Amino acid sequence: MNQFRKGGALNFIFFVFIAVCSVISAIGLAITGFFFGWLALPEADEQVRLFVWDGIVAAIMFFWMIGLLADLQRSESLSLDKFLHLPVSLSGAFLINYFSSFFSVTLMVFVPGMVGLILGQSIAHGPRTLLALPLLLAAVFALTAVTYHFQCWLATLMANPRRKSTVVILVTAGFIFMAQLPQLVNIMRPHKFDHATSMLEIEEHAQLTNQLVSQKISQPEYQKQQADLQKRQQERRDATTKSSLENAGATARFLSALFPPGWLALGSADLTEGRVLWALVGTLGLSLIGSASLNRAYRTTIRLYTGHYNSKERKVVSPLAVKAPLSNKPRLLEWQLPRVSEQVSAVAVAAFRSLTRAPEAKMALLAPIVMAIAFGGIILSTDESPPRAMRPIIVFGVSSMILLISGVQLIGNQFGYDRTGFRAYVLSPIPRKDILIGKNLAAAPLTVGLGLMGIALVGGFFPMRIDHYPTAIAQLLASYLFFCLLVNVLSMFAPMAMAAGSIKASNVKFGPVMLQLVFLMFIPLALPPAALPIGIEALLEQTDVVSGVPISLPLSLVVLALALLLYRAMIRVEEEWLLLREKKILEVVTSKTD
Amino acid sequence: MLTGLLAPSAGSIHVLGHDMLVPAEALEAKKHIGVIAKNLSLFDNLTAREYLTFVGRMYLLPRDTDRARSEELLLLLGLANEEKKLALEYSHGMKKKLALAAALLPNPDLLFLDEPFEGVDAITSRVIRDLLAGFVARDSTVFLTSQVLEIVERLCTHVGIIVKGALVEQTSMADLRQGDTLENRFIQKAGSDAVAAPTISWLEAASQGTANTFEPSFGPAGGSA
Numbered sequence: 001m002n003q004f005r006k007g008g009a010l011n012f013i014f015f016v017f018i019a020v021c022s023v024i025s026a027i028g029l030a031i032t033g034f035f036f037g038w039l040a041l042p043e044a045d046e047q048v049r050l051f052v053w054d055g056i057v058a059a060i061m062f063f064w065m066i067g068l069l070a071d072l073q074r075s076e077s078l079s080l081d082k083f084l085h086l087p088v089s090l091s092g093a094f095l096i097n098y099f100s101s102f103f104s105v106t107l108m109v110f111v112p113g114m115v116g117l118i119l120g121q122s123i124a125h126g127p128r129t130l131l132a133l134p135l136l137l138a139a140v141f142a143l144t145a146v147t148y149h150f151q152c153w154l155a156t157l158m159a160n161p162r163r164k165s166t167v168v169i170l171v172t173a174g175f176i177f178m179a180q181l182p183q184l185v186n187i188m189r190p191h192k193f194d195h196a197t198s199m200l201e202i203e204e205h206a207q208l209t210n211q212l213v214s215q216k217i218s219q220p221e222y223q224k225q226q227a228d229l230q231k232r233q234q235e236r237r238d239a240t241t242k243s244s245l246e247n248a249g250a251t252a253r254f255l256s257a258l259f260p261p262g263w264l265a266l267g268s269a270d271l272t273e274g275r276v277l278w279a280l281v282g283t284l285g286l287s288l289i290g291s292a293s294l295n296r297a298y299r300t301t302i303r304l305y306t307g308h309y310n311s312k313e314r315k316v317v318s319p320l321a322v323k324a325p326l327s328n329k330p331r332l333l334e335w336q337l338p339r340v341s342e343q344v345s346a347v348a349v350a351a352f353r354s355l356t357r358a359p360e361a362k363m364a365l366l367a368p369i370v371m372a373i374a375f376g377g378i379i380l381s382t383d384e385s386p387p388r389a390m391r392p393i394i395v396f397g398v399s400s401m402i403l404l405i406s407g408v409q410l411i412g413n414q415f416g417y418d419r420t421g422f423r424a425y426v427l428s429p430i431p432r433k434d435i436l437i438g439k440n441l442a443a444a445p446l447t448v449g450l451g452l453m454g455i456a457l458v459g460g461f462f463p464m465r466i467d468h469y470p471t472a473i474a475q476l477l478a479s480y481l482f483f484c485l486l487v488n489v490l491s492m493f494a495p496m497a498m499a500a501g502s503i504k505a506s507n508v509k510f511g512p513v514m515l516q517l518v519f520l521m522f523i524p525l526a527l528p529p530a531a532l533p534i535g536i537e538a539l540l541e542q543t544d545v546v547s548g549v550p551i552s553l554p555l556s557l558v559v560l561a562l563a564l565l566l567y568r569a570m571i572r573v574e575e576e577w578l579l580l581r582e583k584k585i586l587e588v589v590t591s592k593t594d
Numbered sequence: 595m596l597t598g599l600l601a602p603s604a605g606s607i608h609v610l611g612h613d614m615l616v617p618a619e620a621l622e623a624k625k626h627i628g629v630i631a632k633n634l635s636l637f638d639n640l641t642a643r644e645y646l647t648f649v650g651r652m653y654l655l656p657r658d659t660d661r662a663r664s665e666e667l668l669l670l671l672g673l674a675n676e677e678k679k680l681a682l683e684y685s686h687g688m689k690k691k692l693a694l695a696a697a698l699l700p701n702p703d704l705l706f707l708d709e710p711f712e713g714v715d716a717i718t719s720r721v722i723r724d725l726l727a728g729f730v731a732r733d734s735t736v737f738l739t740s741q742v743l744e745i746v747e748r749l750c751t752h753v754g755i756i757v758k759g760a761l762v763e764q765t766s767m768a769d770l771r772q773g774d775t776l777e778n779r780f781i782q783k784a785g786s787d788a789v790a791a792p793t794i795s796w797l798e799a800a801s802q803g804t805a806n807t808f809e810p811s812f813g814p815a816g817g818s819a
Contacts, residue, residue: 045636107621159681333647334657350640357639357680423635424696426599428652429624498642500682579617583601590633 029113037120048251053265065107138286145293165359347438364409433575469552474556481524481563628697633706638682653700667695
């Protein structure tokens with residue numbers, strides 16, 4: 001509540017709106033669950049009942065994961081030291097903190113729905129199914145206790161911000177990739193059997209029609225055989241459906257038994273069949289998990305507040321200790337980049353080093369990787385390859401999309417990641433265009449690098465004519481230059497403060513957000529000039545003017561040269577804008593981080 | 595405003611003979627000044643050595659000079675053994691020391707320090723004071739901003755007093771003090787000649803009510819004293 005109070009009137013209105021929606025959803029789900037469990041579910045197969053419960057558990061886990069991610073992003077967690085100055089014992093403060101975790105939207109929405117479902121099932125299947133209520137209680141206990149244990153563990157990480165950053169990245173990446181697991185369905189294509197069956201049915205009908213057309217069978221015989229065929233096909237479909245349902249049911253049963261959250265689904269579904277074993281085992285198991293988590297969380301809290309977490313003795317090193325002489329080889333921060341000034345090189349390598357260590361930048365780069373998995377899954381699920389003429393366009397589309405998604409986050413708010421470091425730029429005696437060029441060069445290995453990987457992957461799966469590979473690289477570089485010119489403006493006019501280790505902008509204001517949205521609509525304008533050469537080549541080939549001639553390669557090199565010239569000219573204009581805006585940018589990017 | 599971190603609403607600013615409101619001249623002036631801003635200007639994800647390398651390159655120091663000066667400053671300020679620590683892992687005192695090292699690295703003619711001793715331990719405080727003394731000894735200027743008048747009294751030769759955004763006094767320390775303490779003179783200049791001792795009525799009443807039984811104690815058990 002305190003967070004919403006600090007967030008201002010708009011945030012409070014949003015909070016009230018969410019709270020009202022949650023209450024309405026909870027009541028609605030409870031009523032729906034009751035009637036669904038009473039009237040609809042008893043008519044369904046045993047496997048379907050398990051799927052319904054598994055679906056509910058999966059939905060809870062999904063929202064729970066989002067909640068955990070939000071906890072990870074929070075720069076200040078709800079820690080016990082906010083209570084300990086009050087007349088309350090450590091265990092009392094621990095319990096207050098734990099019970100506060102029950103007030104989550106996920107629990108408030110889903111628990112009434114599940115209670116309704118269980119009560120509905122008890123009317124349809126008898127009072128024995130009420131054993132699902134203690135099972136549900138145990139599941140809620142386990143979920144909240146594990147969450148609380150996780151939060152305690154996070155609190156211990158606060159002592160070491162660098163380790164916390166690593167954990168933030170790993171957990172976020174883990175969750176994101178887990179959420180992408182359903183994409184495996186596209187890649188594994190379990191539905192391809194259905195496709196094969198359909199093809200067989202079409203072929204059988206065609207054969208029968210051919211026999212009629214070639215007058216091998218008479219019309220009455222055709223009608224009789226067609227009826228028989230339809231009956232056989234229906235039986236085959238029924239058998240296939242039954243077999244698929246049984247297979248899926250067995251898989252769901254196995255997975256539900258394997259993962260503790262599934263015990264709730266397994267126990268509740270089994271109770272409708274009169275089997276109580278999983279309900280009892282689940283209740284006991286989930287209670288034990290909850291107890292163990294809460295116990296560990298309490299012990300972690302005690303250790304944290306008695307200073308036993310950082311008790312590792314520091315290695316005392318004499319300031320006069322003889323250090324090994326530094327190698328004469330230039331270190332990364334001393335690298336001189338070709339064809340740019342000393343100061344541009346300094347900004348580029350320092351900003352690059354910072355980006356590669358910043359968890360928020362790494363998380364921003366997860367977006368194109370997730371996109372690659374999602375779209376890759378879809379592309380791989382199709383049997384047909386795209387036509388050769390389309391492939392350079394697909395490769396350009398993929399690399400540009402990667403560039404846009406990763407670049408908007410890394411360059412669109414390039415000063416936001418600097419936080420107090422931006423003050424060093426304002427104080428420095430370097431031309432402001434050098435800051436912009438250096439920053440653009442710093443992001444290039446990450447954004448252009450990912451774009452090149454996209455070209456290699458898509459170009460590898462769908463081979464193109466040999467000259468189209470260097471063409472794609474030239475197009476990517478030209479796109480990057482056009483893109484930087486646009487996004488530099490965004491970073492100067494709509495900067496946002498970013499807390500360390502978080503991809504959430506802090507102190508968000510309406511104006512910059514709107515400006516970001518408007519810019520996002522215009523940023524794709526950076527792409528058409530670079531796409532022009534392949535467009536011209538495709539047009540010429542379509543109209544049979546020329547065919548098989550590598551026109552797009554020299555044209556792309558010309559576009560790249562023009563992009564370089566435009567960049568050099570425009571960066572001087574942007575330098576003036578940065579000079580005008582630097583104090584305002586500083587005020588914004590350091591507003592929540594100082 | 596003098597360092598270019600804030601935009602002025604009106605007037606003119608000249609630092610080392612350069613007009614700070616003309617961008618090209620401001621850049622020229624910045625080549626000769628070092629700054630420790632109150633909220634510092636460090637990059638979270640760079641180590642101390644990396645940050646000093648970056649600063650040295652901003653001021654176009656030759657690589658060997660940059661390395662030698664960085665090494666010396668890090669040793670002197672006790673940061674040499676924190677090779678792998680990033681700035682975000684530093685304590686406030688360590689951050690202050692690193693900011694000082696960065697400000698001194700280009701060997702500026704003018705040093706701006708905003709509350710350099712805030713949150714700094716006694717040993718670091720002494721190191722900073724000695725460094726500043728050496729800096730002043732070679733005819734450079736230190737411009738120090740502080741609310742702690744004892745520090746100003748001990749270190750500064752000239753004083754300016756700003757009250758509610760207006761410069762009300764600018765003179766030498768001796769002229770300002772005239773035998774009195776800086777604190778008293780500051781209060782007089784700030785327009786608060788009669789500073790009444792603050793009282794809290796309920797606290798007064800409570801202390802009078804228990805006056806007969808209260809015995810101050812400074813031992814471990816005397817936390818209320």
